[in-house]
Amino acid sequence: xxxxxxLRDVDTANTDVPPHATHAVxxxxxxxxxxxxxxxxxxxGDRATAEDVVQDAFLGLYRRWDSLTDTSHPLAYVxxxxxxxxxxxxxxxxxxxxxxxxxxxxESAEARALVSEEYRAVVAAIRRLPARQREALLLRYYLDMTxxxxxxxxxxxxxxxxxxxxxxxxxxxxxxxxxx
Amino acid sequence: xxxxxxAVRAATRAYGETVTEVRPLDxxxxxxxxxxxxxxxxxxxxxxxxxxxxAAAAVIALAISLVIVRNIPDRPAPASGGVPRxxxxxxxxxxxxxxxxxxxxxxxxxxxxxxxxxxxxxxxxAVTAAADDRTFVVATQPxxxxxxxxxxxxxxxxxxxxxxxxxxxxxxxxLPIPDLKGDDVLTVALSGSGREIAVGLIPDYATSxxxxxxxxxxxxxxxxxxxxxxxxxxxxxxxxxxxxxxxLSTTALTWVDDDxxxxxxxxxxxxxxxxxxxxxxxxxxxxxMSAGGGDLIADSRVIWSTQRESVPVTDQxxxxxxxxxxxxxxxLTADGKTIVCAAIKSPNTQGxxxxxxxQTLAWLAYSTSTPTVARxxxxxxxxxxxxxxxxxxxxxxxxxxxxxxxxxxxEMASTGFIDPNPPxxxxxxxxxxxxxxxxxxxTMGDLNLYSGIAW
Numbered sequence: 001x002x003x004x005x006x007l008r009d010v011d012t013a014n015t016d017v018p019p020h021a022t023h024a025v026x027x028x029x030x031x032x033x034x035x036x037x038x039x040x041x042x043x044x045g046d047r048a049t050a051e052d053v054v055q056d057a058f059l060g061l062y063r064r065w066d067s068l069t070d071t072s073h074p075l076a077y078v079x080x081x082x083x084x085x086x087x088x089x090x091x092x093x094x095x096x097x098x099x100x101x102x103x104x105x106x107e108s109a110e111a112r113a114l115v116s117e118e119y120r121a122v123v124a125a126i127r128r129l130p131a132r133q134r135e136a137l138l139l140r141y142y143l144d145m146t147x148x149x150x151x152x153x154x155x156x157x158x159x160x161x162x163x164x165x166x167x168x169x170x171x172x173x174x175x176x177x178x179x180x
Numbered sequence: 181x182x183x184x185x186x187a188v189r190a191a192t193r194a195y196g197e198t199v200t201e202v203r204p205l206d207x208x209x210x211x212x213x214x215x216x217x218x219x220x221x222x223x224x225x226x227x228x229x230x231x232x233x234x235a236a237a238a239v240i241a242l243a244i245s246l247v248i249v250r251n252i253p254d255r256p257a258p259a260s261g262g263v264p265r266x267x268x269x270x271x272x273x274x275x276x277x278x279x280x281x282x283x284x285x286x287x288x289x290x291x292x293x294x295x296x297x298x299x300x301x302x303x304x305x306a307v308t309a310a311a312d313d314r315t316f317v318v319a320t321q322p323x324x325x326x327x328x329x330x331x332x333x334x335x336x337x338x339x340x341x342x343x344x345x346x347x348x349x350x351x352x353x354x355l356p357i358p359d360l361k362g363d364d365v366l367t368v369a370l371s372g373s374g375r376e377i378a379v380g381l382i383p384d385y386a387t388s389x390x391x392x393x394x395x396x397x398x399x400x401x402x403x404x405x406x407x408x409x410x411x412x413x414x415x416x417x418x419x420x421x422x423x424x425x426x427x428l429s430t431t432a433l434t435w436v437d438d439d440x441x442x443x444x445x446x447x448x449x450x451x452x453x454x455x456x457x458x459x460x461x462x463x464x465x466x467x468x469m470s471a472g473g474g475d476l477i478a479d480s481r482v483i484w485s486t487q488r489e490s491v492p493v494t495d496q497x498x499x500x501x502x503x504x505x506x507x508x509x510x511x512l513t514a515d516g517k518t519i520v521c522a523a524i525k526s527p528n529t530q531g532x533x534x535x536x537x538x539q540t541l542a543w544l545a546y547s548t549s550t551p552t553v554a555r556x557x558x559x560x561x562x563x564x565x566x567x568x569x570x571x572x573x574x575x576x577x578x579x580x581x582x583x584x585x586x587x588x589x590x591e592m593a594s595t596g597f598i599d600p601n602p603p604x605x606x607x608x609x610x611x612x613x614x615x616x617x618x619x620x621x622x623t624m625g626d627l628n629l630y631s632g633i634a635w
């Protein structure tokens with residue numbers, strides 16, 4: 001929990017960022033890379049793509065370090081990049097209609113072994129949500145961000161966050177009920 | 181916190197903790213792109229001196245593409261009822277869809293007149309049409325701009341002209357409109373005459389996301405900036421992040437009244453002091469080009485507005501209205517008298533659109549003289565299997581809103597892989613909407629996939 005709080009709070013703190021981009025970005029990755037990969041895995045259900053998205057986000061931060069006007073809040077920047085990367089990946093998946101006969105991403109052996117059936121059902125339901133609802137839900141309840149923080153991270157209004165979250169919770173309840 | 185919220189929190193954390201390690205960060209892929217394996221979607225950053233070479237390569241690649249242009253059919257087009265004959269569409273390419281090609285086709289015969297391929301590493305990201313159905317402006321950009329948020333600023337602009345019966349039936353000409361690198365470009369719209377192009381954007385968004393929203397009008401032939409308006413109100417054009425990937429909106433900005441005015445939407449949310457619910461407020465504003473001033477909001481006026489509570493489970497489920505479909509913005513027709521939009525009605529009690537069962541997709545019109553009264557131009561009822569999301573879109577409207585072009589599609593919610601050859605039930609259904617009916621445009625049948633289209 002403490003780690004999650006650090007992830008959530010660091011972008012509002014006045015962090016002392018090392019001056020050199022390589023050092024700064026590597027340190028940021030060491031501290032937050034794993035948590036961001038976890039977030040992307042839940043978003044995408046595909047570890048390889050999740051790791052690609054997070055790597056790309058940090059590479060983007062690294063390449064643009066000199067042009068950033070505010071390098072004191074790099075986590076907010078890279079987190080937004082991860083969310084946008086996930087959004088793009090989901091958009092690319094969903095842009096074309098998908099066959100009902102196509103298998104979804106395989107669940108990892110770790111998940112099958114370590115996560116209860118009930119929790120796996122909840123995550124599976126989350127993955128059936130439209131991307132925006134899924135994103136709002138994870139920012140709110142996985143990262144414990146407030147509605148305002150979630151709205152800023154997603155680049156939408158607080159009302160949209162509230163609406164998306166409400167719809168998502170309702171849909172999850174219905175999906176789980178249908179499948180029980 | 182409700183039981184559902186607790187379940188989501190606990191389940192996501194338990195699932196996340198199954199990932200215990202990640203591969204090291206490889207910054208050398210960014211620092212020395214030529215020396216290491218780079219995943220297909222990552223692109224090298226070209227040094228500045230290569231820009232002219234890249235531009236020349238783009239022209240060459242496009243010229244090569246034009247060699248394969250088929251002859252435009254010389255038989256007369258079927259009765260069109262005012263629907264433009266030719267379209268230009270951005271077509272994402274397999275395997276991952278990072279590159280858009282540009283397809284030029286005949287709406288009525290189904291003939292594909294040309295497929296244009298941008299230079300290696302580039303993608304078409306914008307397409308917008310004039311009123312004559314023969315003139316388009318398109319733009320390309322390098323697939324990876326280095327921006328972490330996948331913005332798609334047009335970098336290189338081209339004029340696309342269709343000239344049936346000539347030796348060069350599809351012509352592409354480089355335009356001097358400025359490179360918008362680093363900007364969050366939300367929408368582009370070519371004027372009916374084809375002489376001017378309007379661009380809605382947030383300048384320098386990557387480094388200054390709170391920059392004022394701007395509307396700029398450029399001369400197509402000279403690239404000169406003719407007019408500009410700005411506002412700190414970021415609700416204009418639907419706000420940042422609304423159109424953030426792969427292609428730009430072509431309906432969030434429209435030219436009206438013989439190109440003397442521009443119409444654009446705003447979307448905002450505010451708390452209702454009585455119900456304490458957030459209320460989504462959507463407007464269409466009209467900007468008179470002949471008037472002075474440079475404030476996008478102060479110098480424009482609201483000609484249509486609607487609102488609803490943002491939490492649909494309270495009382496708004498099942499509502500059929502423009503604002504029920506926030507991803508599709510309302511559009512003012514060129515005569516300035518009618519607002520048209522695509523809308524969705526969900527029959528289930530939770531307002532979610534992923535429920536199985538019949539769902540109604542509609543295209544609505546509001547007269548600006550009676551802006552609260554909606555007319556249903558056409559609707560289709562779709563039987564949506566579980567885990568699918570029916571979606572509809574509005575792509576073109578004639579000058580009075582009497583005839584539209586739209587699509588509806590049955591999509592999986594989000595999970596799964598891309599299927600390049602979906603079963604017929606999951607392909608887009610194109611149609612002309614007029615006289616209360618959705619008439620299928622079967623000739624568009626081979627266009628199973630697009631990320632932008634203009635008529």
